[in-house]
Structure formats: C-alpha cells, structure tokens
Amino acid sequence: MRMLIMGPPGAGKGTQGVEIARHYGVPAISTGAIFRSNVERGTELGLVVGQLMAKGEYVPDEVTIKIVAQRLAEPDAAAGFLLDGFPRTVPQAEALDLLLAEAGGPLQAVLSLLVETETLVARMLKRAEIEHRADDNEDAIRRRFEVYQAETAPLLDRYSGQGLLVEVDGVGAVDQVTARCAAALDAKVQGR
C-alpha cells in the first residue's frame, strides 16, 4: 500500500497517519516528525529547519525531498508506506512521482481529511497547551494556514484529477475517524 495523508494544519494527519499505517502494516513517514526530531537532537538539519518551522514557514523543497528520498530507500518502505505531510508543494509532488517511478510503483490512494477551519483552530490551540509545539503559537498557526492554502491545497486537485483522492470526514473520536478512513481506503484500493 503506497498512500498519502493530506489535510490542513490540525486536521489530525499525524494521529490518523500512525493508526492507518498500523492498519495496513506499513511505516508512517512524517516529514514534520523527522524535522522535529532533528530540532530536538540539535542536528545540522535541525538548526536549518527549526526557525522556519517555528514561524510556520515551509522547509525548502530541496531539503525536504532529499530527506524523503533517503527515508523511502530504507528497507521497511519497500512493501509500502504512508506519507504524512509530504508532498506539500507542486515540486515535491513531481519529485515524489519520479522517485516512485524509479522504485516501488505509483501511489494508490491520497487520503484527504476534511475538517472545518473553526474546529481546526480550536484543536491547535488545545494542542498548544498540551504539547508545547514551537509552531503552535497564534502567529505561526495563522501563517501555516496561509501557506497551506497557497502551496498545498492545490495538490488536492492534482490528485483528484489522477483519480487518487479519497475524502473522509475528519471530525469525531479518533477510532471512529480511523475506521472511516480504513473503510474508504479499502474500497478505493479494491475498486482499482
């Protein structure tokens, strides 16, 4: 199973990504989580990306693409993967198509989590209290929505045009949403 999970900031990509990946027995690969781990460990990459993330800006495509290419080349990704938070720009989507043409095979589904903006903002402010993520402050949250609309939302049309998009209501208890996602993805993949 080769798939993506997409959605605006706060839609629950990380939480659902882990659950859905477990359901299909594939690794969940989150660029945001890889970047945060590098920031925490104070690596060279962490120093480059930390400030951008804290402002709600995207990490440059060339940096992000390199990280994903390396991660997809690891043995556990050979039988499939769920990418969370990548691609986020058109150049990243094009790079992913090339990577998959060279190895693995094309994407089979792109899951899009649908959540209204008001709910998203409320969720992110709550997460800010609990997790203390550096990019969960008001200015960074606003900026992340702007960047998402400008750079990432257009990818939904791209994947819809390729017949890959699976839209799921992302509001509800975590396990309910997971069950909805799994049912929709199963139907999609079996229908091909």
Ligand code: AMP
């Ligand atoms: P996330 O955990 O997916 O919300 O990502 C947190 C932050 O990491 C984003 O706001 C970006 O600053 C950075 N990031 C994660 N994935 C990407 C990507 N594919 N392209 C650029 N920046 C990214």
